[in-house]
Amino acid sequence: MATIKRKFDHYTLQVLADLSADIGDPDRYREKQVLTRLSIFLSSEISLSSPTLHHHLRGFVAVVKARGGIQAVLESNEIRRNWVWLAMMTIIVTNTTSPSSGQMAEEDYFTNEDLYAYITGDFNTAFPCPTQLFLCLRDINRLRREIAGGRRTANSPALQGAALAIIRDIASFAPEAWTERYALPERALVRLQLALVFKSATMLYGMMTLAAHAGMPFPAHQRFATADVIVELVLSIMQVLGYDELAMVWPLMVAGASLGRAARSKQAVVDGLLLGISRGPCPSVGVYLGLECLRRFWKSGKTEWDECFTTWQATVP
Numbered sequence: 001m002a003t004i005k006r007k008f009d010h011y012t013l014q015v016l017a018d019l020s021a022d023i024g025d026p027d028r029y030r031e032k033q034v035l036t037r038l039s040i041f042l043s044s045e046i047s048l049s050s051p052t053l054h055h056h057l058r059g060f061v062a063v064v065k066a067r068g069g070i071q072a073v074l075e076s077n078e079i080r081r082n083w084v085w086l087a088m089m090t091i092i093v094t095n096t097t098s099p100s101s102g103q104m105a106e107e108d109y110f111t112n113e114d115l116y117a118y119i120t121g122d123f124n125t126a127f128p129c130p131t132q133l134f135l136c137l138r139d140i141n142r143l144r145r146e147i148a149g150g151r152r153t154a155n156s157p158a159l160q161g162a163a164l165a166i167i168r169d170i171a172s173f174a175p176e177a178w179t180e181r182y183a184l185p186e187r188a189l190v191r192l193q194l195a196l197v198f199k200s201a202t203m204l205y206g207m208m209t210l211a212a213h214a215g216m217p218f219p220a221h222q223r224f225a226t227a228d229v230i231v232e233l234v235l236s237i238m239q240v241l242g243y244d245e246l247a248m249v250w251p252l253m254v255a256g257a258s259l260g261r262a263a264r265s266k267q268a269v270v271d272g273l274l275l276g277i278s279r280g281p282c283p284s285v286g287v288y289l290g291l292e293c294l295r296r297f298w299k300s301g302k303t304e305w306d307e308c309f310t311t312w313q314a315t316v317p
Contacts, residue, residue, distance in 0.1 A: 038063070039083035046090060049286035049314045053094075054104060060087045061106045070114040085118045089127060090316045092134070095141040096205055097253055097290070098312035100148035107141060123182055125244050127316055128194050131180060132173050133202045139166045140206050147213065154213075163214035170203045190237075194247075197233040200226060201251035204258055208305045220303070224262050227255040231269055238273075245277045249287055250315045252277075256294040260303035267298050286314050 038060045045053040064084065067073050073084055088110050095103040112135060119131050129137070143162055146152045152159045175195030178184065184191050204226045211218035234248045234255075256270040271291065278288040290313045297308040 036079075036083070039080075039086060042086060042090065046314050046316055047284055047286055049289045053090075053314055054312065057087055057091055057094075057104060058106055061091075061109055065109070070110065071117065074117055081118055081121060085121075088115065088118065089124075090314065092138050092141065093127065093250060093316045094312055094314050096137055096250075097257075097309050097315045099306045099309055100144040100209075102312060103141060103145050105145065107138065108145075110138075112138075119181075121182060123180075123184060126246060127250065128247050129198045129202075129250075130173065130178050130195055133170065133198050136166060136170050136173075136202055136206065139169070140209060143213075144209055159213050160215050163210040164216075166210060167203070167206055167214055167216070170199065170206055173199050175199055193233055193237050197230060197237065197248070197251050200230050200233065201254040204230065205254050205305075208254075208258055220261065223258040224266060227258045227262070227266065227270075230255040231266075231273070234273060245280055246282060246284065246287075249274070249277060249284075249290070253290055253294070253313070253315045256291075257297065257305060257308040260297060260308065261301060262298075267294075270294070289313065290315055 038056060042053070042056060042060065044050070045056060064070060064073055064087075067076070067079075070084065073079050074081065091104050091107050092110075095107055098104075115135065115138075116131075119134075143152070143166065147154075147159070152162070173195075175192055178191055178195040185194070204223070207216070207218045207226075208223070230251050234252060238245055238248060252270055252274055256267070256274070259267050259270065271294070274287060274291040274294070278284050278291060293309065293311075293313050300307070302308070
């Protein structure tokens with residue numbers, strides 16, 4: 001680990017030096033160059049869950065703004081669409097596994113139209129979340145930020161209505177009828193299992209963070225039962241269907257965050273799955289650090305989402 005960190009720090013300094021040179025020289029500066037370097041840099045930081053990831057995501061958004069915004073970048077054809085999508089997706093997903101008061105507000109810069117404009121390419125094997133549910137993640141994040149920032153009145157009908165609307169939107173998603181503008185996996189069982197696991201994980205995230213505000217009871221046994229469903233689906237996808245293991249990191253992190261004060265045997269299953277993924281064909285320090293976060297949470301005896309994610313965790317492979 002120490003060797004990896006030294007190498008990463010060495011190359012980080014090189015990339016930052018190149019970025020500084022690009023930005024500091026008006027004759028040399030090219031938005032495409034800067035965004036390209038930042039994109040490559042972000043990919044490495046995500047894998048290692050680098051503490052500077054937030055800063056460089058914010059820098060990426062700042063460059064996009066300077067370039068005229070999301071739509072202008074898309075229309076220019078100068079910057080690869082997947083670079084911008086990587087930044088948007090990472091901000092949104094990382095905000096789910098961040099404390100309510102520690103999210104990246106840059107997420108608000110993206111409109112639903114911006115997201116739709118970029119979710120038109122190929123099927124995302126790293127985070128195969130249905131679009132309807134992905135937008136629900138964004139809605140949950142936003143409401144959590146508003147509550148934490150005092151922009152929502154506690155116990156108000158407006159807050160309860162907003163929370164209920166998100167929960168109902170998640171519930172309305174029909175896994176068996178999942179369609180997108182891009183091609184989905186050919187095997188019907190693969191499509192169904194992926195849709196089910198992301199619906200279950202999205203609902204669990206919503207209930208863990210918003211149920212109290214929606215006036216909905218969510219006792220421990222329901223948390224544990226939903227986590228069991230997620231784990232069973234993940235095992236099926238990974239073992240029977242042979243699907244990309246890294247795609248299951250976020251659902252497993254959500255399941256793990258719901259297992260505060262659960263039986264040690266339940267926690268051990270999630271622990272073993274995440275540990276295996278972190279050491280798999282595509283080893284990920286970020287996944288291991290996420291697991292360490294869950295282990296501390298389980299040991300603490302606490303149960304709340306923000307008690308688990310006291311600092312942000314990058315859960316995008």
